[in-house]
Amino acid sequence: MTSVKPQAGLPAPAPIQQLHHYAYRARDAEETRHFYEDILGLPLYHIIQSDYVPSTGEYCPYTHFFFRLQDGSFIAFFDLGDDEAALPSPNTPKWVNHISFRVNTTGELENTKARLEAHGIEVLGVTDHHIFKSIYFFDPNGIRLELTAQLADEFQMLQESKTAHARLGEWNARKEQWRKERAEGKGAAPLKPQQNDRPEVGAKV
Numbered sequence: 001m002t003s004v005k006p007q008a009g010l011p012a013p014a015p016i017q018q019l020h021h022y023a024y025r026a027r028d029a030e031e032t033r034h035f036y037e038d039i040l041g042l043p044l045y046h047i048i049q050s051d052y053v054p055s056t057g058e059y060c061p062y063t064h065f066f067f068r069l070q071d072g073s074f075i076a077f078f079d080l081g082d083d084e085a086a087l088p089s090p091n092t093p094k095w096v097n098h099i100s101f102r103v104n105t106t107g108e109l110e111n112t113k114a115r116l117e118a119h120g121i122e123v124l125g126v127t128d129h130h131i132f133k134s135i136y137f138f139d140p141n142g143i144r145l146e147l148t149a150q151l152a153d154e155f156q157m158l159q160e161s162k163t164a165h166a167r168l169g170e171w172n173a174r175k176e177q178w179r180k181e182r183a184e185g186k187g188a189a190p191l192k193p194q195q196n197d198r199p200e201v202g203a204k205v
Helices: 029-039 106-118 154-183
Strands: 021-026 044-052 059-068 074-079 098-103 124-128 132-138 144-150
Touching: 021 029, 021 059, 029 044, 029 059, 029 074, 098 106, 106 124, 106 132, 106 144
Parallel strands: 021 074, 098 144
Antiparallel strands: 044 059, 059 074, 124 132, 132 144
């Protein structure tokens, strides 16, 4: 595994152990609690309430509430007391920004899909990504969620990690060239990746 190169005069990066929490805006705390606790099975674990934001000092009353995953990490929400959800990004497709939770087996994935659909929630998938399978759906706040069952073992993922920097480096070099050509007025189409890991998807279109 590639290690982070030390920088002279700076302390080494802290070893980040795991995700602590993701935080999103919620339209309504109870609506969100029902979805995550009653349907997805994540227990409500912690609440913070205040009138002022500790990090900025600004006045903005909130209820901040956390749901616990099996590994001790959390997904959290802010109810700002105005019955408004976060607006989607106007320049980003809905499928891009999302959070994925891991389950142990494809059977659990399929069972969760059936459970969600029984509660009237539209589910996309099961989708085969080769190294994992997934289902996709939206929570009451318009946040896209993914449940993932890992197929690749640790050895396969380690092999993947050995080529990741080289592949990203090639993408970065091609993107620099694309930026140069765009600045010269030679084209404005988005840059395509140097290889297609999912050719079977395009064949269906």
